[in-house]
Amino acid sequence: MSSTPVIPSGSSRKSSGITMKSRRRLDTTWRLLVALLFIIYALFPIVFVISTSLNPSGSLQTTRIFPANPSLANYQKLLTSQQNPFLRWMLNSLIVSTTTAIITVALCAVAAYSFSRFRFRSRKRLLQGLLLSQVFPNVLAMVALYLILQQIGRYYPMFGLNTLGGLVLIYLGGAIGFNTWLMKGFFDTVPRDLDESAMLDGASSWQTFWTIILPLVRPVLAVIFMLSFIGTYGDYLLAKVMLSNTEKYTVAVGLSLFIGQQFGQRWGEFAAGAVVAAIPTLILFYISQSQLQGGLTSGSVKG
C-alpha cells in the first residue's frame, strides 16, 4: 500500500515543515474519525444481534450492549427446538454448498484446462457461449426449473422437487459457465513452458494437468471453491422455490420462515440462529480475505 496515491489530502504547495506535519496529522485524524464512524455503522447490527443472542430475556429494547446476565439459553432453545430443526437446516446447507462447490471446482478445472491449453475449432464459439449464458441468470428461469425438477422427480425421486439433490443440480447449472470462464483466465497465467516440457518428456495431457498444472493453480481452486460455497450457502430464492418441507430446508429458508411474523417471541432464538448461521461464511471470509480482496480487484477491474 506504500505507493497509494493520496487523493483529496489537501494541497502540498510549498510550506514549512511544521505546518506540513500538523496538516498531515489533521488529515489522518479526520480520516480515522470517518473510518471509526462507519465502522460503528457497519458493526452496529452485528454487535446488536450477538448481544441479543446472549440475552436470556430476548428483548429487543435493551439499550445496553452487553446484557446484564448473559447466558446461552437462546442457543439451547434453538438447538433443542422440535418443530424447527435448526441443526438439520445447517447440515442441509453445508451438504448442498460443499457438494456444489466441489463438483463446480472439478468440472470447471478440467474445462478451463482445455480452453486454456488446447486450440480447437469451436473453442472461440464455446467461450463466447459460456459468457453469453451469463446473460440469463438462472434465478430468472425459476419457474422452468421448478417444473423441470417436478418432471425429473417422477423418474429419479432423489433429484426431484423438495430434494437436496435436485437443488444441487440447479446450482451446478448456474455455476459452471461463469466459473469456467474465471478459471480459464487464471490457467492462462500459468507459463506454458511448464507443460510443454512435461509433454516433451512424454506425459499425456491428463498427466500434465494432474501433476503439473493442478498443484500450481491450487490457490485458484480454493478461491473458486469458496466463492461457489458462499454463493450457494447464501442463496435464498431457488432454495425457497424448490424446497417445501421443513426437514429439507436450507438454513437460508428455514431461518427466515422461522422468524416469520413472530418477531416478539422468537427474536432471541433467531439471533442465536443468525450467529451460528453466519459462522461458515465468516470462517471462509477470514481465510480468503486477502485473496478475495486481491481477486476481486485484480480480476474484475480493467486497469
Add this chain to the structure above:
Amino acid sequence: MAVQTAGETGGRKASRFSEEGSTLGLILKYAFLAIVVGFLTFSGWQLLQDGSYPFAATFFITALFITLVYVRRTTVPLRWIAPGLIFLILFQLYPVVFTVYTAFTNYSTGRNVEKAVAIRSIENQTYVPEGAPTFNWTPLQADDGTAAIWVINPATNEAFLAVPDQEWVPASDIEGLVLGADGLPTTIPGYTVQANNQRFLFVSANQGITFGTEEQGAQVTSSTEAKETRQKYVYDEAQDAVIDVATGTPYVNQEGIFTSAEGQIVTPGFPVNVGMENFTKILTDPAFRGPFFQIFIWTFVWAFLSVLETFILGMFLALTMNSPNLPMQRFLRVLLILPYAIPPFITVKVWVGLLNPVLGIIGTQWNPGWFTSPFWAKIGILMVNLWLGYPYMFLIILGALQSIPQDMYEAAKVDGAGPLYQFRRLTLPLLLVSIGPLLIGSFAFNFNNFAIIDLYNQGGPPMPGGGVAGFTDILISYTYKIAFGGTRGNDYGLAAAISIIIFIIVGAVTVFNFRYTGQLEEVSENV
C-alpha cells in the same frame, strides 16, 4: 517460449491430441461413457413416453453429443469440457428454452403435467361400482413402510396379497407364507401383519387407495370389508375426451382440462398453447396492468438508486481510507467490509428486527411506517441495501484507485488543480471508466435482488386491488408470487411471461456491458 503463437500451437495439434492411455483406462472410459449415455438416453426415452418432447430432445441431443465427443479422435479438447457442458445444457440453457415455451401456455395449478401423464393418471382412477364383490381384508405393512392388504374372497375362499399398482398375488404363489389357525397369515416375507386394533386407522389412512391394478383391485371401505374397484374413466382419442365408464358422460378437453357439458371437471389437467394470451394479460387486464407498470418503474428506480447510493458511500470511504499515513489500514478495512461477509438472509432479517415498530431499537424510537407506508417501506429497503451493498463498492473502488497512475496527480498539482477539482476532473472520470462495467453488473444484480425484497417485507405493503402485488415488489419478486405465492393457485405461464420481459431487459443490459468492455471480442484475441 513464454509467449506462444497460435501457429506453433496449431503445428503441435496432432501430437498433443494423441493421448490414449492404457487398455484398462480405455475400458474404464467406455464403461463410463456407456453408463452416462445410457442414462441420458433412458431418461430421454421416459420423457418421450410422457409427451415431454422438448426435454426429451435435450436429453437425446446431449447423449449424441457426448458419444461423438468421446468416440471421435478429433474432439479430444471437448472431452474435457463435456462434463460441465452437460450441466450447462440441462440446467442453464434448457430452462431458458422451457421458460419461453411455458410463457405461451396456460401452465398452472391443476394444469401441471403433460397430457400423456394426465390421461394416464385419470385412467388410473377407480371407483367402487354398486353391487361390487366384497372381500375380507387384513392390514399389512411392507418393510419399506408402505401399506398393503391381505384379501380373502368369502365366496371362493381364495386369498391374495394386494399391493397398490401391482397385480394380486395368489396365496399359493407366495413362498415362505405361514397361515395361522384362523386361516389368516402370520408370516409373509417382506411384510408385517398389523394388529386388529390398527384397522380403523388403516381405513382412514388409505381412503381411495386401490390395492391392485385397475383390472383387479380393491379399496378398503370399512374396518372389515374391502370392495372391488373398477377403472372410472377411459380416454377416447376421437373426441379428445375422457368418458365416465359408469354413466357414459364425456368430459371434453377444454384448454387442457377435461370438462363435462355441465361444467364438471376431471383432474389433473395439462398445459396447452394459448399464444400471446399471457402477454396481453399483462398489458391489458386491469388486475395486472396497473400493478405491473408500477412494479416495472420501481424496479428500475430501485436498481438505479441502489447502485447510486452504494457507489457514493463506497467511494467516499475508499477515498478516505486510501491514504498511506493511516494506521491499522488492513484492520480497519476488514471491519468496514464485514457486512459483505454475512449472508443477506441473516442481515436483512436483523435490520427488519431493528426497524420493528414494537420491538426494534430503531423502530420504537422512529417509525414513519417502515413496513406499512409505501413510501417509507421503499426508503427502508434502500437504507438496508446501502448497508449491505457499500462494502462491495468500497472494495472495487479501492482497487481501482490504486490503478490510477500517481503521476497524473503530480501533473494536476503542477497545473494548480485543487483537491476538489482533481476529484471531479481526474479521479471520478477514471474511476467510472474502470469500474463502469461493475456498476452495470451491480445494476443487473439489484434488478433481480429477490432476497432483500422478500426478506424485508415480502414486497409489501400490498397494493390495493393489485392481487399479490405489493408496493416494494420488483419484477422478480412479483414473478415469484404469481408462480408460487398465490392464494388462488399458481400461474406458471403468466410468471414465465414476466420472466421473459426481465430476460430481455437484463439481457440487453448485460450484452451492452460485454460490448462496452469488449469481453466478447477479447475471446478471439487473447490466449
